[in-house]
Amino acid sequence: MNKVKKALIPAAGLGTRFLPATKTIPKEMLPIVDQPILLYIVEEAVRAGIEDIILVSGRGKSAIEDFFDCSYEVEDLLSKTGKVEMVDRLKNIRNMANIISIRQKEALGLGHAVACGSPIIGKDNFAVLLGDEIMYSAVSEPTVTEQLTNVFSETGLSTVAVMQVEPDQVEKYGIVAGEKNSAGQIQITDVVEKPKKETAPSRYALPGRYVFTAQIFDSLKNAKPGKNGEIQLTDAMTDVAKKYGMLGSEFKAKRFDAGDKLGYLMANIEIALMREDLSSDLRTYLKKLVPTL
DSSP states (O other), X not given: OOOOOEEEEEEOOOOGGGTTGGGTSOGGGSEETTEEHHHHHHHHHHHTTOOEEEEEEXXXXXXXXXXXXXXXXXXXXXXXXXXXXXXXXHHHHHHSSEEEEEEOOSOOOHHHHHHTTHHHHTTSOEEEEOTTEEEEOOXXXXXXXXXXXXXXXXXXXXXXXXXXXXXXXXXXXXXXXEEEOTTSOEEEEEEEESOOTTTOSOSEEOOSEEEEOTHHHHHHHHOOOOGGGXXXXXXXXXXXXXXXXXXXXOOOSEEEETTSHHHHHHHHHHHHHTOTTTHHHHHHHHHHHGGGO
């Protein structure tokens, strides 16, 4: 009953922080080393046992759907040139999960994007993974989504990832209020969207990984539009927390905000350093570079 087999990835944003690159390339398709941001996120979900992935996209995002489709010309060329491993890699990408695309016709906030998935998700439990947040876990370790689904399977309560941030960073995130329970999770009582540090209820921030029951859809239907007419996911989360209960769980993973220019550069460097084929040469280069900084 508490299994999670569906995930929703909001990917309809315009990526204005990466213009002009994102004028024609979806932000989610920008590469981290040699694979797009979105693939890291999809792989995280699949490792957690997710079978159906709903991509909520917008206009000009057809490259995302194409990426998870068959590319006959590329695969044919690779096969003819003997690059069998790369062909297998491409086949694995398109077969790793059921990829379902739905259009968010208007940019009306994260809450609205999640609500767009309701016709597909129905009454099922589901995960939400933001399309510009990379949570990097070693293959031997559970992913953040898996950590959340494990808590959810034990408790039956919507469970969201939280992390502590510095006081001057709370204005960038949704911030939760609540008290820790005996298991070390936060029993959430309120969620505040980007509060001032003087009024923030805590320093526990939401970095973009959630597991919800379908109850969130009823709360989203009743949520009132806020600034710019947007539906805030945090408002619906507060409603669920008060009516049914919601847990905040700290996680173990290397987190990169790939929607931020500095975070994107950090992700490229650090993930490259974790790869056997790149780490040695990159470390040598960085050591040479450091004295010049």
